[in-house]
Amino acid sequence: MDTPPREILSVTDHLGDRTLAAAAAMGERAAFETIVHRYGPLLYGYVRRMISDRDGVDDVVQETFIAAWRQIDNYRGESALKTWLFRICDRKIIDSRRVRYAEPIDDRLIDPIDPSADSNPAVVLSNTEFLAALERALAELPVRQRAVWVLREIDGLTFPQIGVTLKLSPGAARGHHHRAQSTLRLRMQRWQQ
Template structure:
């Protein structure tokens, strides 16, 4: 890679090309760029912290080994999420997954003079109920909902990640949303 442009500013294609040639620094940028997203996704899909860490680590190990197979037909982000989704499925074969709390959905209590303990308690109660409702969803519905609502992915991207058509991914998201809306109707 050119030394006049820092690796952190490089595009995904340049990073993949450099990493495929053995540039560990380029791959480290990929890990830092996409690791938090993959971690957040895996946390929603797996029961405990060790399984989450293992799935994300195994994702990057597999990606490093398979860099020469990445052809750019999908985005690097989608490719990494699809590897991670397969690692999560592998984990399901061992035990039933139960998602845990995620920083993306946690509330942060305000520290101003307008603190509202009732609003804070209600919000915390809602997030706890949302976590429980997510735990009860079938894995593909949960994955489709998390990827759409938390990771802000499109249905074609979700389909690529989960090995589904975009319409099927949309259907899983729809059913998950309908179920969550029903289970959380008291917060409407």
Template sequence: MDSDDRVVAGRAADGDPQAFEVLVRRYSTLMRVYARSILGMNDEADDVVQEAFVTAWQQLDSLEDLAAVKSWLMRIVSRRSIDRVRARHDHDDIIDYDPPAEAEASPAQAAQTRSLASAVGTALASLPAGQRRCWLLKEVAEYSYREIAADLELPESTVRGLISRARVNMAREMQAWR
């Protein structure tokens, strides 16, 4: 479980189901959050993540840079999610992320958390699609600028600009919440 991605992915590529299980445990939550941010629905997000892992299991041996397995998995889930959006002919991007309240959270804290999540969702929904995707990959998935550029097939300078504008727009939209 503590091995780096290159070692775990190499073992999984050699057909080790336990190594692949480590990858699933390591990245399924991140992939689910990202899929949900694109799809706006939990049930579809779970299906997309499952499909992405099936694809990954079938094609892992074709991955050239095993250390890049995280970005490769995120690229698969991103493309699967976008395909789902296109297939349903519903092109409204709705961000519906409602983080669970902490077990010891008071009702006031829970209400504030829901209010913040709603405000972030509204702010994200107001961003242009390119800014939103870049912001989510940077802030939620914790991708580097280089990984985002590779994933979205954009120049790194464009990614930096999109994220910069997204941060300015998010700060402006979130000003009322403060």
């Protein structure tokens, strides 16, 4: 999709998700592009934490939005648009794994810390070590637990939204999150004060 100038998108930026989805279902490209701008960064962050191949991340996000564009007229507003997009994205991640199932998963939570951001070398080293330890601990979690933890703690979804996204009951999503939290708490004891 060609990206229109930002001033065109600003006309639709204030619209709610259901209005945007309805307009996109009628073929309104600017409405769908607003959806892409609104939720693209969230989806990109989620996919980046679930697969290791950087090119694969871009492909999965792009495939998610292509599928969403093709299926937008099926969106009925029964769940939040964000949840609907995450569900499509999760299926694309699974499809990607079928192709690249042997690749390890990279669970970076944030980009590496910029050493110039803090002049105290001990703080920079401690933060870097903490993030590396957290990445290792997340990589050891079962995939479903990791997905639930990332969706809850990083992307801020509720357990019902996570359940819809990953095709789990809210209770099962809560259980996966609890087990992930317990495992991470044990593995990260060194960092707890």
